[in-house]
Amino acid sequence: MNVEEYIKKYDRLFDVSPSFKAKQFAEKYNFLDYMIERYIHMFQGELEDFLYHCSIPLVKSIRCNDLLINCEKLTERMRNKGFELQKVDWLLHGYRVVTVPKSPSLGATLEYLSGFYYIQGLASMVPPYVLSPNENDVVLDMAASPGSKTTQISQLMGNKGLILAVEKSRERIKTLLSNINRMKAKNVILLRTDSKNLVNSSLKFSKILLDAPCSGEGLIPEDPSRKTKTTISDLRRFFVEQLLMVNSAYQLLDDGGTLVYSTCSIAPEEDEAVVNFAIEELGMEVEKIEGYPADDGIEEFMQVKFNPEVKKCIRFYPHKSYTEGFFVCKLRKK
Numbered sequence: 269m270n271v272e273e274y275i276k277k278y279d280r281l282f283d284v285s286p287s288f289k290a291k292q293f294a295e296k297y298n299f300l301d302y303m304i305e306r307y308i309h310m311f312q313g314e315l316e317d318f319l320y321h322c323s324i325p326l327v328k329s330i331r332c333n334d335l336l337i338n339c340e341k342l343t344e345r346m347r348n349k350g351f352e353l354q355k356v357d358w359l360l361h362g363y364r365v366v367t368v369p370k371s372p373s374l375g376a377t378l379e380y381l382s383g384f385y386y387i388q389g390l391a392s393m394v395p396p397y398v399l400s401p402n403e404n405d406v407v408l409d410m411a412a413s414p415g416s417k418t419t420q421i422s423q424l425m426g427n428k429g430l431i432l433a434v435e436k437s438r439e440r441i442k443t444l445l446s447n448i449n450r451m452k453a454k455n456v457i458l459l460r461t462d463s464k465n466l467v468n469s470s471l472k473f474s475k476i477l478l479d480a481p482c483s484g485e486g487l488i489p490e491d492p493s494r495k496t497k498t499t500i501s502d503l504r505r506f507f508v509e510q511l512l513m514v515n516s517a518y519q520l521l522d523d524g525g526t527l528v529y530s531t532c533s534i535a536p537e538e539d540e541a542v543v544n545f546a547i548e549e550l551g552m553e554v555e556k557i558e559g560y561p562a563d564d565g566i567e568e569f570m571q572v573k574f575n576p577e578v579k580k581c582i583r584f585y586p587h588k589s590y591t592e593g594f595f596v597c598k599l600r601k602k
Contacts, residue, residue, distance in 0.1 A: 269549050271508075271511050271512060271515055271545075274511065274545050274549060275507075275508055275511065278507075278541055278572065279504075280570075280572065281507075281536075281537050281541060281569070281570060281572055282500050282501075282503065282504045282507075282537070284302045284305050284306065284500060284570070285305070286301035286302055286304065286305040287305060287308070289308065290302075290304040290305040290308060291304075293307075293308075293315070293316075293319065297319045297322070297323070297495070298492075298495055298496070299319075299495045299496065300495070300496050300498075300499070302500050303485075303495070306535070306536075306569075306570065307319070309569060309570055310534075310536070310566065310569070314587065317587045318585065318586070318587045320587070321489065321585075321586040321587035321590075322488040322489055322495075322586060323489070323492075324489060324586070325489055325490065326389070326489050326490060326586065326590070326591065326592060327364050327365065327366065327590070328364070328365040328368065328374060328387065329356070329362060329363060329364050329365060329387075329388060329389060329390045330353070330362075330363050330365060330374070330385040330386065330387055330388065331359075331361045331362055331363075331385060331386045331388045331393055331416075331420060332361045332362075332363060332384070332385050333361075333383055333384055333385055333386065333419070333423055333451055333452075334361060334423065335422075335423050335426070335427060335451075335452060335453075336382065336383055336384055336451075336452055337379075337384045339361065339363075342379065342384050342385060343355075343363070345379055345384075346377075346379065349369065349372065349377060349379075350367070350368075350369030351365055351367060351368060351369065351374070351377075352365070352366050352367035353365060353366070354366045356390060358559060358560055358561060359390060359393050359394075359397070360397065361393070361420075361423070362390055362393050363385075364390070374387055375387060381450070382450075383450045383451040383452050386416055386419060386420070386447070386451060388416045388420075389490075389532075389591060389592045389594075390589075390591045390592075391486075391532075391562075391584040391589065391591040391592050391593075391594035391596075392416055392417070392532065392592065392594065393416075393420065394530075394560060394582075394584075394594065394596050395417060395477060395479055395528050395530040395596050396417050396420040396421045396424055396477065396528075397424070398528050398557055398596055398598050399421065399475055399477050399526060399528040399598075400424070400526075401421050401424055401425050401429065401431075401475050402424075402425060402429065403425055403426055403428035403429045404429060404474075405425065405429045405430075405474045405475050406429065406430045406432075406472075406473050406474050406475075407421055407425070407429065407430065407431045407432070407473060407474070407475045407476070407477065408431075408432050408434070408463070408466075408471075408473040408475075408476045408477070408517075408520060409421065409431060409432070409433045409434065409476075409477050409479075410434055410463040410476060410477065410478045410479075410480075410513060410516075410517060411434070411435065411463065411478065411479055411480060411481055411513075412433035412434055412435045412444055412458075413435040413437065413440035413441060413443055413444040414440065414443045414444055414447055415433070415443065415444045415446075415447030415448055415451070415453075416447070417477060417479055418431060418433045418444065418447075418448065418453065418456060419447055419448060419451040419453045421477065422448075422451070422453035422454070422455055422456055423451075423453070425455060427452075427453065427454045427455050428455060429455055430455055430457065431453075431455055431456045431457070432456075432457050432459060432471075432473070433448070433456050433457065433458050433459070434458075434459050434460075434461060434462075434463040434466070435458070435459075435460060436460065436461055436462045436463070437460075438460065441458060441460050444458065445458060463513065463516060464512060464513060464516040466516070466520055467516050467519045467520060471520060472520060472521070472522050473520055473521060473522065473525065474522050474525050474526070475525060475526045475527075475528075476517050476520060476521055476525070476526070476527045476528070477527075477528050477530070478513055478514065478517050478527060478528070478529050478530070479530045479531070479532075480506075480509075480510045480513055480514075480529065480530070480531050480538070480542075481506065481509065481510075482506050482510070482531040482532060482533040482535075482538050483497075483498040483502065483503055483506055483533050483535055483538060484497075484498075484532050484533060485498065485532075485533040485534050485535045485538075485593065486531070486532045486533050486534045486584070486586075486592050486593020486594050486595075487532050487592055487593070488586075488593070489586050489592065490592060503535060503537055503538070504537075506533075506537075506538055507537050507538060507541065507542065510531075510538055510542045511542060511545055514527075514529060514542055514545060514546050514550075515545075515550070517529075518546065518550045518552065518601060521601045522601070523601055523602070524600065524601060524602075525600070525601050526555075526598065526599070526600055526601075527546075527552070527598075527599040527600075527601065528596065528597070528598055528599070529542065529543060529546070529596075529597045529599060530594065530595060530596045530597070531594070531595050532592060532593065532594055533593065533594075533595060534583065534585065534593040534594075534595065536566050536569040536570075536574075538595075539565070539566075539581070539583070539595040539597075540565050540566050540567075540569065540574045540578040540581065541569075541572075541574065543565070543574075543578050543581060543597045543599070544574040544575050544578060546599055547575045547577050547578070547599075548575055551602055552599040552600065552601055552602070553577075553599065553600045553601075553602055554577040554578065554580040554581065554597060554598065554599055554600075555580065555598040555599070555600055556580040556598075557580065557581070557582045557596060557597075557598055560582055560584075560589075561584075561588070561589045562582035562583055562584050562589060562596075563582065563583045563584075563585065563588065564579045564580070564581070564582065564583070565578040565579050565580065565581035565582065565583060565595075565597065566578070566583070567579050578597075580597070580598075581595065581596065581597035581598075582595070582596050582597075583595055
């Protein structure tokens, strides 16, 4: 089955008829009603808890860049400026910023400008750890801007090995370059193109991160506009693009290589439905992710069943892990 046939098979995911209950909750919480209908199926008795937490801003968090500074020393320096950092026990370099002074802002300190830390969501830090790159790897970051994960991968590699960071937007690649320079990531090559174009080259990679362009449906606590930003047609377009990118990633990956697929979305249409393609059509193997306060992947959604292996993927929710909504899956090419 090719991508086009797979899209036709799962087009029913995008035929959503909001119920009266969904319309009521949509009006109460200011969401698009098709979104609420899907949440009813996803959360059931947890629906209002989830919707309530979508209206609560997340505590800011940072990733310490131990390429440039000892993390304990960073904590001390930030405390002297009025910032209280709380170590996150399930992230090697992750800290919640539990106290913030009136001045300076988190993005205006000398430490920030020196690349000692990156302002980054906690769940967003998980994909590079799951990828687990080392100095012997040749890594592809398929949609690299703004650079949070690119610079984290570089950090985990100790600035050794090689990362090809791809970004097709001329404007976004400027931000990517700025962050790479600020964080002193020295093993990164930038390429401005659509990563799908790389399949026409002879390039192969031992590890690939595809933090896919998506609806951002997991970022609602940080950006309330996402409650009404993405139509069902928009969601389908993301799904199609994600399938094409996964298909390209498979072709670019070495045999036995690792692909980490992630999104800042909780939409199964962008998550399990895409991973299901990698499993059933590309023959990729899912490796279970452990050690994080996250739910398992969703095996069935809106009366559509996915391969049971998707349960090995993980999902973060604001009402459970107190992070942004996020999806992460580790795949291996046989």
